[in-house]
Amino acid sequence: xxxxxxxxxxxxxxxxxxxxxxxxxxxxxxxxxxxxxxxxxxxxxxxxxxxxxxxxxxxxxxxxxxxxxxxxxxxxxxxxxxxxxxxxxxxxxxxxxxxxxxxxxxxxxxxxxxxxxxxxxxxxxxxxxxxxxxxxxxxxxxxxxxxxxxxxxxxxxxxxxxxxxxxxxxxxxxxxxxxxxxxxxxxxxxxxxxxxxxxxxxxxxxxxxxxxxxxxxxxxxxxxxxxxxxxxxxxxxx
Numbered sequence: 001x002x003x004x005x006x007x008x009x010x011x012x013x014x015x016x017x018x019x020x021x022x023x024x025x026x027x028x029x030x031x032x033x034x035x036x037x038x039x040x041x042x043x044x045x046x047x048x049x050x051x052x053x054x055x056x057x058x059x060x061x062x063x064x065x066x067x068x069x070x071x072x073x074x075x076x077x078x079x080x081x082x083x084x085x086x087x088x089x090x091x092x093x094x095x096x097x098x099x100x101x102x103x104x105x106x107x108x109x110x111x112x113x114x115x116x117x118x119x120x121x122x123x124x125x126x127x128x129x130x131x132x133x134x135x136x137x138x139x140x141x142x143x144x145x146x147x148x149x150x151x152x153x154x155x156x157x158x159x160x161x162x163x164x165x166x167x168x169x170x171x172x173x174x175x176x177x178x179x180x181x182x183x184x185x186x187x188x189x190x191x192x193x194x195x196x197x198x199x200x201x202x203x204x205x206x207x208x209x210x211x212x213x214x215x216x217x218x219x220x221x222x223x224x225x226x227x228x229x230x231x232x233x234x235x236x237x238x
Contacts, residue, residue, distance in 0.1 A: 001025055001026065001027050002025070002026050002027070002077045002078065003026065003027045003028075003029070003073045003074065003075050003076050003077050003078070004021055004026050004027070004028050004029070004076070004077065004078040004079070004080060005028075005029040005030075005031070005066070005069055005070065005073070005076055005078075005079050005080070006018050006021075006028065006029070006030050006031070006080045006082055007031050007054075007056065007079070007080065007081045007082060007083050007111050008031065008032055008056075008081070008082035008083030008084065009028075009030035009031065009032055009038075009041070009082060010030075010032035010033070010034045010037035010038060010041075011032075011037065012082070012180075012196060013082060013130060013177070013180060013196055013199050013200060013203070014030075014032075014080070014082030014083070014130075015041070016196045016197055016199070016200035017080065017082070017200040017203055017204065018030055018041065018049075019200075020200045020201065020204055021204070022045055022048055022049065024204070026048070026078075027048050027049075027050075027073055027074075028045075028048060028049050028050070029049075029050045029051070029052065029069040029070070029072065029073045029076075030042075030049060030050070030051050030052070031051070031052045031053070031054040031065070031066075031069065031083075032051075032053070032054070032083075033053065033054070033055050035053045038051035038052075038053060039051060050069060050072040050073055052065050052066075052068060052069040052072075054066075056083050056103055056106075056107025056108070056110065056111060057102045057103055057106070057107050059106065059107070059110055062107070062110050062111065062114070063110070063114050066111070066114050066115075070118070075122075076115075076118060076122075076125070077124075077125060077126065078125070078126045078128065078207065079111075079115040079118075079119075079125070079126070079127050079128065080128045080129075080130075081108060081111050081112060081115075081127075081128070081129040081130065082130050083103060083107065083108075083111075084103060084104050084108075084130065085099060085100055085103045085104065085145075086100055086104070086134075086142055086144075086145035086148075087099075087100065087142065087145070088141050088142050089141070089142055089143065089144065089145075090140070090141050092143070096144070097143065097144035098144075100144040100145050100148055101144055101148060104144075104145070104148035104149065104151070104152065105148050105151050105152075108129065108148075108151075108152055108155075109155065112127065112129065112155065112156075112159060115127050116159055116162070116163070116170070119163075119168070119170045120166060120168060120170070123168050123169070124168065124169045124170065125169075125170050125171075126170070126171040126172075126173070126207065126210070127156075127159065127170070127171070127172050127173070128172075128173040128175060128203075128207060129152060129156055129173070129174060129175065130175045130177060131149045131152040131153050131156065131174055131175065131176050132149040132176055132177055133176045133177065133178050133215065133220055133223060133224055133227070134146045134149045135148075135149030135150040135151075135152060135153040135176070136150070136153075136224060136227040136228060137227050137230075137235060138150075138235070152174075153174060153176070156172055156174045157174070159172050160172040160212065171210045172212070173206055173207060173210070173211055173212065173213075173214065174212065174213045174214070175203055175206065175214055175216060176213065176214065176215050176216065176220070176224065177194075177199060177215075177216040177220070178194070178215065178216065178217065178219075178220035178223060179193040179194065180193065180194050180195075180196055180199045180216065194216065194217040198217060199216045199217065202214070202216050202217060202218065203216060
């Protein structure tokens with residue numbers, strides 16, 4: 001049986017993907033800050049789910065808790081980083097920005113590095129992270145969130161190159177959601193909002209195909225191309 005750890009599985013896409021992977025026969029280790037939600041998932045699947053309460057901002061305990069979860073599972077084939085935060089912050093409150101940075105940059109990097117080093121020792125593995133189409137350009141309403149996703153996109157590319165140079169069979173998948181029906185969908189007037197179950201299914205397909213980059217839902221690849229070439233003066237309208 002394949003073994004997966006999902007960092008941030010108490011809600012949203014992480015939880016939906018967890019449920020799908022259980023159906024596909026995976027043994028799943030899940031983390032999150034909300035212990036009651038973790039335990040609720042585990043109670044529903046006591047033979048296939050292991051849980052570890054964890055806050056990715058707590059760098060002093062992160063590696064030990066990840067190691068403990070791997071030990072409980074008896075190994076790890078797939079690591080999915082689903083944890084993330086983001087808030088509208090037009091007033092540029094530094095506490096809001098710093099909270100985003102601590103989770104989406106520091107926490108993400110710590111987990112990703114831990115996972116890659118584990119896979120290097122093992123000689124094989126697959127790292128998946130949920131970045132965002134938001135990472136393709138800057139934004140005046142949520143500067144830290146958009147910038148943190150740009151960091152993730154570039155860091156994942158770096159990890160992919162690092163894995164290639166190592167000569168090992170390590171895959172890195174960058175999942176870039178557009179709008180998905182979760183609490184992370186920021187702003188008003190949203191369009192092309194995908195149901196969370198649909199997003200999870202498309203992500204699972206991308207994992208199976210070992211995709212380097214995937215947009216969720218698929219139509220968002222069009223927006224992705226547009227964002228890469230649109231002049232700065234047009235960004236000021238958004």
